[in-house]
Amino acid sequence: MTVAATVRAMRRAGAAGQPVPADEVAAWARTFMIQLYGPQKPARLECRPKHSAEPWMQAEDGDVVRARRRGLDIRALYLHPKPEKPTKAHRFRDGNCRDCGDGEFYAGPNCEPPTPTPDSRAALPFDPTWFRAPLEALIQVATHRFIGVPDSMKWKSEARYLLERLDQYDKETLA
Numbered sequence: 414m415t416v417a418a419t420v421r422a423m424r425r426a427g428a429a430g431q432p433v434p435a436d437e438v439a440a441w442a443r444t445f446m447i448q449l450y451g452p453q454k455p456a457r458l459e460c461r462p463k464h465s466a467e468p469w470m471q472a473e474d475g476d477v478v479r480a481r482r483r484g485l486d487i488r489a490l491y492l493h494p495k496p497e498k499p500t501k502a503h504r505f506r507d508g509n510c511r512d513c514g515d516g517e518f519y520a521g522p523n524c525e526p527p528t529p530t531p532d533s534r535a536a537l538p539f540d541p542t543w544f545r546a547p548l549e550a551l552i553q554v555a556t557h558r559f560i561g562v563p564d565s566m567k568w569k570s571e572a573r574y575l576l577e578r579l580d581q582y583d584k585e586t587l588a
């Protein structure tokens with residue numbers, strides 16, 4: 414899970430308005446801890462007197478270790494990873510993306526439309542099986558009639574190649 418995917422899931426859950434199972438919330442928290450904080454050390458630690466609105470000051474090690482005794486609030490500042498540039502941007506119209514259907518207020522940075530299953534057969538103006546019989550007949554003719562050895566070899570090999578391609582095409586498109 415990436416941070417972007419987690420935020421997207423959280424915003425979707427918020428938009429749905431239903432309670433979210435504790436397992437899911439724990440998984441989101443885990444992703445944030447690992448992705449945002451886990452591998453990093455704070456770039457800077459700052460402190461200020463508890464319950465105050467004073468400006469944050471650079472904290473010494475002792476301030477962090479003895480924060481409670483010194484009555485200090487401590488905050489750790491991290492260098493956050495920069496958000497990635499979206500690979501594909503949403504195209505919003507009337508509050509929803511025209512490509513993936515996500516709502517504008519909960520969509521993540523990337524547009525990930527569901528991939529439609531391509532039906533390449535529907536695009537063909539003919540049925541590939543029509544070629545099978547003529548190609549098989551061509552092999553028979555080239556084998557049994559005298560048309561000269563080079564021609565016979567050539568047509569047999571071309572017809573077999575085309576039949577193999579047809580088999581391959583059937584395997585890929587009829588699976």
Ligand SMILES: [Zn+2]
Pocket residue numbers: 502503504510511512513514515523524525526
């Ligand atoms: Zn989209």
